[in-house]
Amino acid sequence: MEAVASFKKELSSPKKIFITTHVKPDADALGSSLGLANYLIKKGHEVTVVTPTDYPSFLTWMKGNDSVLDFSREDHQKKATQALDEADMIFCLDFSSLKRVNDLGEMIRQSDAYTVNIDHHQDPEDFADFRYWSTQAAATCELIYELIVKIGDKNLIDKDIAECLYAGIMTDTGGFRHPNTTKNVHLVVAELIEIGANASQIANWIYDSNSVNRLKFIGFAISRRLVVLEDLHTAYFTISKKDLKKYQSRTGDTEGLVNYALSLDGIKLAALFSEREDGIKISFRSSSDVAVNKFAASYFNGGGHKNAAGGKSDQNLKETIERFESLVEENQEELFAGESVSVE
Numbered sequence: 001m002e003a004v005a006s007f008k009k010e011l012s013s014p015k016k017i018f019i020t021t022h023v024k025p026d027a028d029a030l031g032s033s034l035g036l037a038n039y040l041i042k043k044g045h046e047v048t049v050v051t052p053t054d055y056p057s058f059l060t061w062m063k064g065n066d067s068v069l070d071f072s073r074e075d076h077q078k079k080a081t082q083a084l085d086e087a088d089m090i091f092c093l094d095f096s097s098l099k100r101v102n103d104l105g106e107m108i109r110q111s112d113a114y115t116v117n118i119d120h121h122q123d124p125e126d127f128a129d130f131r132y133w134s135t136q137a138a139a140t141c142e143l144i145y146e147l148i149v150k151i152g153d154k155n156l157i158d159k160d161i162a163e164c165l166y167a168g169i170m171t172d173t174g175g176f177r178h179p180n181t182t183k184n185v186h187l188v189v190a191e192l193i194e195i196g197a198n199a200s201q202i203a204n205w206i207y208d209s210n211s212v213n214r215l216k217f218i219g220f221a222i223s224r225r226l227v228v229l230e231d232l233h234t235a236y237f238t239i240s241k242k243d244l245k246k247y248q249s250r251t252g253d254t255e256g257l258v259n260y261a262l263s264l265d266g267i268k269l270a271a272l273f274s275e276r277e278d279g280i281k282i283s284f285r286s287s288s289d290v291a292v293n294k295f296a297a298s299y300f301n302g303g304g305h306k307n308a309a310g311g312k313s314d315q316n317l318k319e320t321i322e323r324f325e326s327l328v329e330e331n332q333e334e335l336f337a338g339e340s341v342s343v344e
């Protein structure tokens with residue numbers, strides 16, 4: 001509580017504030033950034049939100065979206081660098097390691113500004129002056145809400161802020177279905193709805209905004225790119241660059257695809273391998289006792305949460321999948337130890 005008091009003091013006079021979040025921001029990353037930004041602006045601060053990359057178009061309804069700078073865009077870089085250079089405070093939201101923000105990571109490490117890390121991922125790197133962190137939280141948006149309330153500013157949370165925060169909690173709990181859907185999650189979203197968040201409108205903006213191409217892509221992936229290893233309780237998708245091109249894939253189009261693999265009866269571990277410019281991007285999902293974050297960290301230079309993690313591979317798609325299959329086989333006892341499945 002003492003730490004919160006000194007953090008509150010930091011915010012008691014107008015500051016220049018730089019907010020950033022992880023690459024390819026999802027609703028929790030962008031929702032926590034813009035929810036916090038809108039609150040800090042109301043408190044009289046000058047705020048710049050910078051994302052390391054672009055993000056899906058189904059998030060652009062959030063208030064403040066038009067002012068977000070994308071550091072991967074040459075025409076935004078100068079302004080973003082200036083904001084970072086001039087910042088009194090830097091907020092790092094929804095990530096626990098500076099390598100998750102690409103080139104911005106080292107720039108943040110070098111900065112003398114008061115740095116704040118608000119996050120719910122495991123094993124945080126020690127780079128912040130103030131860390132508000134809990135792996136018990138379902139979403140960074142839940143922590144932002146809690147922190148604003150602790151500071152005594154609940155009255156400053158308006159409909160726009162509530163909607164940003166609601167979006168992050170809704171998606172990081174998989175629409176209130178994952179094991180992280182706690183009583184506190186429901187208490188917080190109840191408050192956000194009372195403040196004015198329109199729950200069904202937000203679900204509609206995020207989940208029901210498919211393009212025809214995306215829906216056809218999902219159909220194609222399920223019928224042609226899904227591999228099921230029943231004996232290993234594992235299923236995965238492999239998506240090549242060519243597949244992405246064929247369906248004119250845009251940022252966010254593969255999001256959620258991995259969940260179809262996990263939705264299969266008997267499947268406890270699901271993965272999505274997609275071939276990108278800079279290597280193979282991997283998403284892992286699992287059912288309750290299977291810790292995919294450890295698996296991702298041990299073998300695929302990644303991490304995340306117990307049931308939702310990610311990683312990368314520099315091998316080609318075929319080699320990556322061969323390696324993945326043998327790693328699951330080799331590690332099956334440890335992976336599925338807590339599950340009521342038969343491990344032969």
Ligand code: 5GP
Binds near residue numbers: 310
């Ligand atoms: P997604 O599969 O949706 O990209 O990511 C799932 C979860 O894993 C998210 O919480 C995300 O922050 C985390 N994650 C994804 N990729 C990486 C990675 O390369 N490194 C780490 N440490 N976490 C990741």
Ligand code: MN
Binds near residue numbers: 094120138140
């Ligand atoms: Mn999150």
